[in-house]
Structures are given as structure tokens and as C-alpha cells.
Amino acid sequence: MKCASCGKVAEVRPYGPGGSLICFDCAFGTPESKKATEKAFAAQLNAAGPVVVIGGECGPVPAPPELGGRVLS
Numbered sequence: 001m002k003c004a005s006c007g008k009v010a011e012v013r014p015y016g017p018g019g020s021l022i023c024f025d026c027a028f029g030t031p032e033s034k035k036a037t038e039k040a041f042a043a044q045l046n047a048a049g050p051v052v053v054i055g056g057e058c059g060p061v062p063a064p065p066e067l068g069g070r071v072l073s
């Protein structure tokens with residue numbers, strides 16, 4: 001996907017300003033961006049619940065029930 005910050009086509013994550021999709025270089029290129037990325041990651045991780053799946057371009061998401069996630073009604 002295309003990085004919302006630099007425009008490069010790369011693997012992206014939703015840790016840019018306002019949840020925008022940014023590439024690894026933009027996420028960790030400077031100490032400031034690294035700090036913002038870690039904060040955004042932690043916020044999404046906490047919001048996703050006690051059992052999460054990590055590794056996709058969406059960032060942490062709630063795990064499906066077969067992996068131990070909660071069933072939301």
C-alpha cells in the first residue's frame with residue numbers, strides 16, 4: 001500500500017497522524033516519529049482487547065474466538 005507520509009509503495013501500518021497508514025521508515029525514521037508510532041501502537045493494542053492478532057497492515061486486531069478472542073455481541 002502507499003505510505004500516507006512519503007508516498008512510497010511499501011508495507012504500511014496505521015500509526016501515522018490520525019491513524020494514517022505509514023511505512024516503516026516514516027514510522028521509525030526519527031526519534032519523534034518512533035515515539036508517536038509506539039504510542040499509536042500501544043493505543044490500538046489496548047483497544048483491541050486482551051487477546052490480539054498482530055502482523056497485518058491493520059495493526060493489532062482482536063483475535064477470533066478460535067484463537068482465544070472474545071465474542072462480541
Ligand SMILES: [Zn+2]
Pocket residue numbers: 003004005006007008022023024025026027
Ligand atoms: Zn513513508
